[in-house]
Amino acid sequence: MSPIQQCIKNKDLKVKPIWIMRQAGRYLPEFRKIREKNSNFIELCLNKKLVPEITLQPLKRFDFDAAIIFSDILMVPYGLNQDVRFEKGYGPKLGELNLDLIEKVEIEYFEKRLSPIYQSIEEVKKNNLVLNKDLIGFIGAPWTVLFYMLNKKSPKKEINFNKFLNDEIMVKKLITILEKFLKIHIKKQVDSGSTIIQIFDSWAGLLNNKQLEELVYEPTKRLVDYTKSLGVPVICFPRGIKDYKIFEKETKPDVLNIDYMVDPNQISRDISCVIQGGLDPKFLLMEKTDMKKEAIKYLKIFEEKPYIFNLGHGVLPETNPEMVDYLVKLVKEYGK
Numbered sequence: 585m586s587p588i589q590q591c592i593k594n595k596d597l598k599v600k601p602i603w604i605m606r607q608a609g610r611y612l613p614e615f616r617k618i619r620e621k622n623s624n625f626i627e628l629c630l631n632k633k634l635v636p637e638i639t640l641q642p643l644k645r646f647d648f649d650a651a652i653i654f655s656d657i658l659m660v661p662y663g664l665n666q667d668v669r670f671e672k673g674y675g676p677k678l679g680e681l682n683l684d685l686i687e688k689v690e691i692e693y694f695e696k697r698l699s700p701i702y703q704s705i706e707e708v709k710k711n712n713l714v715l716n717k718d719l720i721g722f723i724g725a726p727w728t729v730l731f732y733m734l735n736k737k738s739p740k741k742e743i744n745f746n747k748f749l750n751d752e753i754m755v756k757k758l759i760t761i762l763e764k765f766l767k768i769h770i771k772k773q774v775d776s777g778s779t780i781i782q783i784f785d786s787w788a789g790l791l792n793n794k795q796l797e798e799l800v801y802e803p804t805k806r807l808v809d810y811t812k813s814l815g816v817p818v819i820c821f822p823r824g825i826k827d828y829k830i831f832e833k834e835t836k837p838d839v840l841n842i843d844y845m846v847d848p849n850q851i852s853r854d855i856s857c858v859i860q861g862g863l864d865p866k867f868l869l870m871e872k873t874d875m876k877k878e879a880i881k882y883l884k885i886f887e888e889k890p891y892i893f894n895l896g897h898g899v900l901p902e903t904n905p906e907m908v909d910y911l912v913k914l915v916k917e918y919g920k
């Protein structure tokens with residue numbers, strides 16, 4: 585059994601596995617080299633030769649316990665025929681959303697549009713670098729994907745969601761459609777060889793309690809149950825929410841990824857499922873001694889808990905890969 589599965593299924597406290605969010609990406613010079621030659625990000629995510637290569641790049645350098653397929657949460661709106669572009673220095677830009685057209689998208693059409701992703705997962709799976717390791721597939725949670733589809737850009741640029749949330753009928757319809765296609769996307773990734781699914785809810789922190797109930801807990805719970813029914817563990821990352829305890833109670837994931845804003849001591853007391861993550865990615869920009877101190881803090885707090893080491897959000901593009909190397913070795917040496 586892989587170290588992460590040992591941690592999740594056997595609650596083994598001796599293994600403290602590690603992988604990091606955005607481990608395949610811009611902090612790696614070998615990724616930037618590929619990216620320079622491939623300016624269309626969506627096309628890159630559909631490139632069956634390059635996606636496996638990029639996915640495996642971090643595993644060639646570091647002894648991570650999992651690979652995560654190089655893709656994006658916005659591939660689902662793309663699969664549903666909404667225009668999605670990534671502009672340099674701006675981030676994602678989505679096109680007009682036509683609910684009537686989206687309601688008519690057929691399953692076969694969606695699966696065909698995203699089929700290169702599934703073929704890339706199959707390809708990665710064949711590689712020896714993932715032997716006895718996990719291959720993580722992922723989706724954006726319904727709320728976060730809906731948010732991008734309606735806001736059409738990152739909330740870092742502009743947020744006007746109260747405007748669209750007022751149209752309750754439209755929001756309900758879109759959530760239902762998304763739930764259906766996110767399930768398909770989960771199933772296809774699992775069928776192709778993903779051994780874990782992570783659900784990213786990057787903008788859960790924008791909502792109040794009533795909105796969380798309807799837009800986050802309820803739809804997420806159904807996706808968690810669905811993933812479990814496929815026999816695969818599910819990790820949830822409701823970034824920025826105030827109360828992880830309620831989230832755990834309402835959605836019951838196998839693993840909860842925490843952000844760096846929450847107090848890990850409190851989490852350790854409140855949460856009963858497996859914990860993942862927490863370390864502020866900014867520590868990887870500091871001196872090694874500072875980072876070591878902070879990483880050890882997390883390892884100590886979660887010493888008596890099943891814990892998967894990871895960050896509290898994605899690794900920053902300006903991170904020196906040498907710091908990642910140092911971190912991985914530190915975690916692997918801890919407690920030996």
Ligand code: 1CP
Nearest residue numbers: 605606607608609652653654655656657675738784786898
């Ligand atoms: O070179 C570039 O400019 C592309 C940068 C990039 C990369 C490397 C984007 C654009 N997406 C990705 C890959 C990606 N995205 C992965 C790959 C696997 C890995 O972790 O190594 C994953 C898991 C994601 C998930 C993702 N995409 C999330 C959820 C996690 C998070 O960071 O909160 C979100 C919100 C997105 C949307 C997205 N994709 C890319 C950008 C710039 C954004 C917008 C972020 C924002 O709104 O600020």
